Amino acid sequence: MSAKTIMIQGATSDAGKSALATGLCRLLARRGVKVAPFKPQNMALNSAVTVDGGEIGRSQAVQAQACGLEPHTDMNPVLLKPASRDGAQVIIQGRAIGNMQARGYHDYKPIAMRAVLASHARLAAQYQCIVAEGAGSPAEINLRDGDIANMGFAEAVDCPVILVADIERGGVFAHLAGTLALLSESERARVVGLVINRFRGDPALLQSGVDWLQAYTGKPVLGVLPYLHDLHLEAEDSLSCGAPAAARSGGKLTVAVPALPFASNHTDFDPLRLHPQVDFRLVRAGQAMPPADLIILPGSKSVLADLAWLHQQGWEEAIRRHLRYGGKLIGICGGLQMLGRKLHDPDGLEGTPGSGDGLGWLDLETTLAPEKRLTRRRGRLALDDAEAAGYEIHMGVSEGPALARPALRFADGGCDGARSEDDQILATYLHGLFDESAASLAVLQWAGLVEPAALDYPALREANIDKLADMLEAHLDLGPIRHCLPEPR
Template identity: 65%
Template sequence: MIPKALMVQGTTSDAGKSTLVTALCRHYRRQGARVAPFKPQNMALNSAVTVDGGEIGRAQAVQAAACGLPAHSDMNPVLLKPTTDTRAQVIIHGRVLQNQSAGEYHDYKQVAKRAVLESWQRLTGQYQTVVVEGAGSPAEINLRSGDIANMGFAEAVNCPVILIADIDRGGVFAHIVGTLALLSASEQNRVIGFVINRFRGDIALLQAGLDWLEAETGKPVLAVLPYLHDLYLEAEDALSSRHALNEDGQPFTVVVPHLPGFSNHTDFDPLQLHPGVLVRFERRPDALRGADLIVLPGSKSVHRDLARLRQQGWEDFIRRHLRYGGKLLGICGGFQMLGQAIHDPLGLEGEAGSAAGLGLLDMETTLRAQKCLRRVDGVFAEQAVAVAGYEIHMGTSGGPALRRPLFTLDGIDDGAVSADGQIAGSYLHGLFDLPEACNALLAWAGYQQRRAVDFNAMREAGIDRIADSWAAHCDEAKLEKALARFYADCC
């Protein structure tokens, strides 16, 4: 049975919701279904540009790839991008609405819910099945009022729910039973079964617990999924901790300042997977002896991150690195920091005003309310090497430095390279994704020993691997019986 809709909710954050939704998308696609992913509300700084010129969470873009689809803004109609600990940029249907505090957004939820249901209706009208991802946990009592991310959404559209829990962190039975206990009777009935994720060891030793859980709750364990070592999938909102095993003895070291507004972490995944490269995300430069390449990453709050960069001693570290002949690359917000000044006349990132940049490129940036969102293809400005990715930024830059562009994207010059070739910057996210582009950028930085991995092929292999795991470990008979019971009771 291929359900019209199926939602995955987790007992905790990082229980494996995104991964399971990705696996189900590929699984149902293999069965010939027209399937699409959906996440009503997402909070993440890793985002992707959609085919309709919008912006959604990175996990939903990966899930779209699992379905064989281009990412579309309807797949994640509400995206929250934190700007501080208490405020976030609210994005509706792929477009920036405004910055709101947590309280303001709570009051706005009823309006956001309409946007969620509009996207849901469009997707269910186009696709045979839609696989939905919840957010956090449905048992967060303080967030239950006006919920549009978990059970509030499932109740509104009458969607069956699978509850997934991570056994690797311990307490899996308490997580599942405790979560159920905090749900209303109708929400409990909506849960059709459980998935236990990241299991290591002898399944026979777990069986007594599985039998108890089914007897205690009256609901089936649909699958026990094994811990998949060395699995690569792009992270929703956390830095990837995976590194390739270095085979060169002395790795080429890339240092990335870990700043509060650090966004689009996935830019660095291809470097982390490179067998000759070591990526170090560091909050302070104190313990660093040096670097081969420093990369200033994208930022959701450029002014705040630039101030933190200086407070933590990075400016002196960068200037010393350049004096010794090292290379420096800025991506998006990091590119803006390289200029003479960053102007924020509208107060988009806080108090209106200007801040001095690092003064390493002769250019200035002005932040504007209209966000640039586009997917692009192009080449390096001075060589016929293909590059591709996307732009997400609210500033425009100008000045003499841009006369020496780094890339030509869709026929338009982008970025800058300093006259001595030591410093470069670009608005392009995903600039390391294509192996040829990664090789060229590393060669510019001084590394040529090993070739980059095929990042897109690794992602496809990861998607296939989790779909294979689901097919091997899911009890299809239990799932079909649970779905049939749900539809008989609720429809």
């Protein structure tokens, strides 16, 4: 078997590439096509643990679900996790190989490309179709040399490209026409169709523009996709690029989360953002910590740097006051490490080698180690013995008396995290803590919510994928690109 590959590229970042790829994966899977997702290179702090024990971008895990597959490291062979202002942890085929500055990574790209092509070849041997997703825009002039994320990959595997642009941003015709103008002749030739995304209103009012665009570019417009209200897909990027819901004023429980500069896996909080009884507050730089029932310290790709930033914002005292008045506090992964007495980074894995003081509210210390822990876990929460499931992604090893009161006990007999003696603080390495309805209900009750409503988050995620596919079924014309797609089995 040798799969046909079709690639979704965007005229800008956040044009809707991930959503279009996800919906197309589900649409093809519904039609009986054996399809898999692929993203050559992803830059994101939201990641997932794969079935083969590696790490990939969160969006590719969602796309795998859309295909009816378990996520695999070959679906996102290069993942860059920003760890400083100009550097990132480089993950190749699911495994961290170290941190690189931007220039160093540029020199490394030929090696990364070999991993990309090897992963793509393995998928192509197993599936009928690969829906590949680009990154950013293919027309970024300064990034075209040695590109592996967009047209560099498309040229290497000789695949057709769909170009999508977001009309919500304005200038959609300039985005599409300008992107095509900046491509090479061979790159333009492989663009088989254009998609206009997130349109509000009557498509007939846009028809004159669509006609002009098709005549000017010589490319068919495959669809004008409507803006989908209340669509929720787990974001791949940082907190500033796609938090899925606004705070709900009038919620019965207020949850506040500091927007740390290097916050990772903020998709942990999507079930809280979407819960009808939760007023979710993302607290950004310069804002005061609001009165809250529950404060959560999120995961972090650079814990000491984020902890210093927390101090600069004056939020340590705000959290201390919150605890003094009986509020609840959760630390997840990097947040757990912040709650301890000390954090040691002897090898400089997240910055300058050395040690720093934690907040000191749990009697434990953490040492960062080169080997990253990547595992899926299932067990029971100390709160109400509720069933919990999720995944661990961390380089820290925590030790100390606080761990004698664990937050979770796993099915394999192991334990995780800690609870404070006064029962106000809970800390865990488990990402996805709120995904399971039972665990989410137990935590919300512990935080003070009386009679919390159950939210079936996995079912909600599945419904949103179907919503995307339904929209594409109605508004995307695959006719002009049918030759690029395999016949259903």
